[in-house]
Amino acid sequence: MAGQVKMTAIASRQSKPVGGAPSTAGTAPAQVVTIKQTVVLSQRWKGSRNLFPALIFLGLFFFAPLIGLLLRGVLEPTPGLGNYEQLFANSAYARVLFNTFSVAGLVTLFSLLLGFPLAWAITLVPRGWGRWMLNIVLLSMWTSLLARTYSWLVLLQASGVINKTLMAMGIIDQPLEMVHNLTGVVIGMSYIMIPFIVLPLQATMAAIDPMVLQAGSICGASPWTNFFKVFLPLCRSGLFSGGLMVFVMSLGYYVTPALLGGAQDMMLPEFIVQQVQSFLNWGLASAAAALLIAITLVLFYFYLKLQPESPVGANNTR
Secondary structure: OHHHHHHHHHHHHHHHHHHHHHHHHHHHHHHHHHHHHHHHHHHHOOOHHHHHHHHHHHHHHHHHHHHHHHHHHHHOOOOOOHHHHHHHHOHHHHHHHHHHHHHHHHHHHHHHHHHHHHHHHHHHOOHHHHHHHHHHHHHHHHOOHHHHHHHHHHHHOOOOHHHHHHHHOOOOOOOOOOOOOHHHHHHHHHHHHHHHHHHHHHHHHHOOOHHHHHHHHHOOOOHHHHHHHHHHHHOHHHHHHHHHHHHHHHHOOOHHHHHHOOHHHOOHHHHHHHHHHOOOOHHHHHHHHHHHHHHHHHHHHHHHHHOOOOOOOOOOOO
């Protein structure tokens, strides 16, 4: 009986390679794919150790303060979501949120309306003139923000150049109130934000092949049809990226609204500074700052999803 068992075991060991040959052949392609994936991953992360200093820097000076900010919003003065509830429930604080979004929307709208023809003019004029116009736009962007804001304060005040000119022309009888209100904030911020519309939009327009517009005209399209059906859709990426950039930057702007706006038109950045400096209310200020960061991240996510060339774009086929 024992001899039969030994003979059976020997036979099974001898027959195993023969019977297992098809299984080995069947799993060979899977093993090759696994090896290739391992090689690709090793090549992809080959230089990842060089990122450690940058990651440590970001962790210490960005993520750690950000986490501390988020924790203060839910821990001070008492643990919970009371700061966020107060931020939305209080009518005065809700007014601040409304002002922030309304000003950002108006600034984005006026920046697009003024920046689009300017970018179009830079693209259409001869190269030398276009370069000069683009340099003027860049120069206005590089000028001190505080100097530009104070310049608008001088121009828009009751005794400023604009009111004096309008009164001398007989258009108005008394000075218009254009500072320390929503009007001054929108005018000043729109002027500051126009370069951020012109630069991406002009790059998009310059990349459009003129033969496309000529083909539309040859096919019988009128100038307006050619503009709305051909040219404007080709400018969509520049309009969207520039408009989103302006909207996000306007949400967090502080200097211009603080100088040209009033207490009734307070925006979220001014509210955060007031809560920290005047009332030492770190919990509510942290909640407002966290809300501003969350809104920015959501908008940036939608920007990535809607851009076809984005690595997370919905239409990405790479």
